[in-house]
């Protein structure tokens with residue numbers, strides 16, 4: 001039995017120049033950003049930064065030129081995003097559109113939808129969010145209740161989306177709605193829509209998370225009209241489309257680099273303090289980091305080759321989340337410093353940030369238990 | 383994997399399936415050398431993959447050797463396969479043509495004077511079955527590879543917890559063949575660690591396959607235990623640990639294949655051993671838990687793999703030893719070099 005496939009995938013030599021360009025850009029742009037803000041990585045957003053990245057041609061890199069893309073390889077894109085994450089760039093504004101919604105529209109969207117959205121996304125002027133979860137539909141995504149009922153020329157939407165990251169700053173939502181109810185088969189009857197968040201009847205309420213900041217939202221739909229032209233893919237195919245989308249969502253470098261800034265600040269601290277116990281822990285953390293990077297690259301290679309590494313993507317995300325969370329614990333065990341809210345030194349501030357956000361690493365994008373369920377199915381246990 | 387490697391993987395898996403069975407594993411644990419398995423490996427050139435064709439070897443790469451080592455680890459194949467491959471590699475790198483037959487690796491308190499070797503070595507794998515061993519000495523940073531005839535040096539027999547021979551040797555002015563090499567002075571330990579990491583990746587694969595199969599067979603409360611979510615989640619963890627160890631071993635071998643050309647593979651090799659060690663702790667624990675009491679018996683085959691993992695993780699440097707080395711290097715290079723170092727390799 002070959003359980004999973006993780007072939008080595010080496011980044012092409014040509015990506016080196018690009019990597020240097022990105023580093024120079026980041027050295028310039030992030031010079032004054034303190035470590036605890038960089039620790040937010042893709043949860044941190046800054047529309048001005050997104051526009052600067054777009055000006056470099058680093059959003060929508062792999063998309064066709066006719067949609068504002070740059071027709072670069074998936075490896076070029078990989079290099080850009082891993083550099084952004086490792087440096088802690090505030091990539092949150094355009095992240096969803098670039099990673100997920102753009103590729104979704106290229107695959108399932110209509111010509112009109114692509115023309116409407118993709119060029120603006122690639123310019124860093126249009127931001128998207130993902131409306132999947134609801135109050136009663138978290139892990140059990142097929143329990144989606146928000147209804148889109150057929151009316152003349154479109155659909156009328158009623159219901160509530162929850163935990164929608166960035167909805168308060170986004171222009172559009174890719175939403176999963178129920179267009180048909182069949183209690184016997186809840187996976188059928190789900191449909192994806194491209195929703196203009198300025199449409200009357202939509203109320204977006206930011207929800208403060210435990211750090212005190214509002215990144216995610218409740219989005220209420222009351223008799224919201226969504227035109228036929230904004231249906232993505234085909235009616236009733238939402239489940240399959242969402243599943244395809246999640247392979248992109250689960251394997252990228254953001255799945256093991258969320259705590260990277262903490263590792264950097266931890267090492268900086270140890271440069272002074274030293275200690276042989278610490279050396280072994282740092283060695284382990286680096287060994288796991290490098291292994292995860294190779295696994296993530298391997299999945300990127302399969303995506304580039306047009307294969308479907310959904311299972312391997314779940315493996316990377318599960319191992320990555322354990323790793324990212326372990327980092328905060330290890331740093332605490334090794335140093336024991338007081339985590340701070342911006343008034344400590346760089347290490348203490350980053351500890352404060354990562355310690356607080358680390359529970360989300362194994363929730364967002366599919367919980368640990370759901371991922372392990374997918375892996376168990378891959379093993380032939382379910 | 384390239385086309386040659388796919389064929390190699392198939393044929394090695396077939397060979398292991400033919401040659402390695404319960405009877406062989408038990409016999410090896412009571413001290414019998416696996417003659418028939420060894421002959422089959424030699425006949426297929428699998429013990430000399432890392433020796434160039436000009437020296438009578440197969441002229442393969444570490445990435446090829448990984449396939450053989452992982453298959454051997456997966457089958458718990460007895461015999462000094464890893465040791466012979468590494469010994470052949472070290473000798474060939476120093477320009478010495480490896481002798482026929484099984485070889486071993488000697489680490490110990492050794493001194494070379496006037497072409498003769500003195501000192502003692504413990505935990506020498508399969509020394510009782512090998513005609514020669516390979517050792518390394520260095521002076522003023524210059525390394526030498528030694529081809530050591532074992533003849534009269536055998537000083538005692540012992541086993542590791544996998545009941546693999548780990549013997550003692552005592553040398554008193556034994557004439558050896560010595561040759562200078564560009565390899566680093568810890569090359570024996572380094573490549574020994576890489577070989578063990580590859581074997582461990584194979585053994586971890588076995589634990590996954592075996593544990594999943596058992597969970598589908600064994601019923602309690604009226605259904606296969608694999609239907610219980612608690613078991614499924616544990617097996618998922620086991621499989622991801624095996625996958626990570628496999629990836630790290632592949633990466634270590636790819637790096638070893640680039641050695642020379644201004645590339646030092648020690649970073650990736652250390653990572654391979656660290657990752658295998660970390661995976662072994664988690665994976666053996668889950669595999670035994672899933673198997674219940676039957677997996678704790680000598681009768682059941684699970685322990686052939688788990689005992690090997692517990693022994694191998696400590697051989698040629700435990701994860702901790704390599705992690706200390708790696709971490710010290712990372713800290714010395716400084717926080718701001720970490721990312722560029724990781725991506726430059």
Ligand SMILES: Cc1cc2nc3c(=O)[nH]c(=O)nc-3n(C[C@H](O)[C@H](O)[C@H](O)COP(=O)(O)OP(=O)(O)OC[C@H]3O[C@@H](n4cnc5c(N)ncnc54)[C@H](O)[C@@H]3O)c2cc1C
Pocket residue numbers: 129130131132133134137138139140162163164165166216360363364365366367368369370611
């Ligand atoms: C920071 C953050 C950002 C997010 N951003 C978005 C977003 O932009 N868009 C969006 O749609 N969603 C978003 N989410 C929501 C996220 O996808 C959900 O939190 C996740 O799917 C889990 O749903 P839930 O929170 O309702 O937990 P529940 O599904 O209620 O799960 C609670 C616990 O029960 C476990 N559990 C549930 N079902 C099972 C089962 N069958 N077997 C075993 N255990 C089970 C879960 O693993 C978990 O541990 C975000 C979440 C976070 C934390």
